[in-house]
Amino acid sequence: MFIKRERGYYLILVIVVIILGLLSRELSSWFPKWVGSILWGLMVFFIMGFIFRDRTTRHTALIAAIFSIGVEVAKLYHTPWIDEFRYTKIGGLLLGYVFSWNNISLYISGISLGAMCESLCSRIRISK
Template sequence: MSQRMRRLGIALAIIACGVALRLGGYEIGLPYFLVKYGGSTLWGGMVFFLFATLLPRQPLGRLAILSVVAATLIEFTRLYHTPWLDEFRLTLAGALLLGRIFSWWNIVAYAVGIVIAGLLENRHLARVSRLPG
C-alpha cells in the first residue's frame, strides 16, 4: 500500500471515529469532556493526515505547522456569521466540518491531536526505515 493511500485511510478512519464519538458518545455514557474535546482532538489528527496525504513529501514538522494554521483559521471562521453559513452549521456536516461556536479550547484540542498524529506518523516512518529491503 502506498504511503499516500495509508494516510488517506487513516484520515478516513479518524473521521469515522469522530462521527461515532459525536453521535454515540453520550449514549454509551462517555463524559461530556471526552465527547467534546475527544472529537476536536480527532479532528486535529484528521487535518494532519489530510495534509500528509496531499503533501506526501513535506517534512512532518511542516505538515504539523500547516495543520495547526489551517485548524486555527477554520476555528476563527466560527466568528463570521451569515445566514447561509449559519444554516450550514446547523446541519451534521456543517457542525462536524466547521463547528458552531468559537472556543480557544478547541484550538488546544486540535493542536494536541496534530501533535499525536505527527508523533505516531514519525514512529511509523522510523519503523519502516529500519525494515530490510
C-alpha cells in the same frame, strides 16, 4: 525528517479517524466531548499528509495547525448563509458552531499525536 507518504495509507487513516469521530459523537455518553476535537485535529493532519506527501512531518503539522486555527477563527464570522450551512449536519461537523480557545488546544493535541505517530512509524521503517 523527510518522508514520502503513501497516499493510500493516509486515505485509509482519514476514513478511520472520521469513523472514530462520528462514533465518539454517537456514543457521547461513553466519550468526553473533547475526544471529537482531538480526532478532528488528527484527521486534518492526515489530510494534510495526504495532500503534501513530500513535506516534512513538522511542515505538515504546521500547515494542519494553521488550517485548524483558521477554521476555528472562522467561527467568529457570521452571515445568514454561513450560519445556515453551519446548522446542517455536515456544516456542523466541518465548521462547528462557536469559537473556543479550548478547541484550538485540542486540535493542536490531535495534530501533535499524528505527527508523533508518523515520526515513530517512519523511524521504525528506517531501522528495518
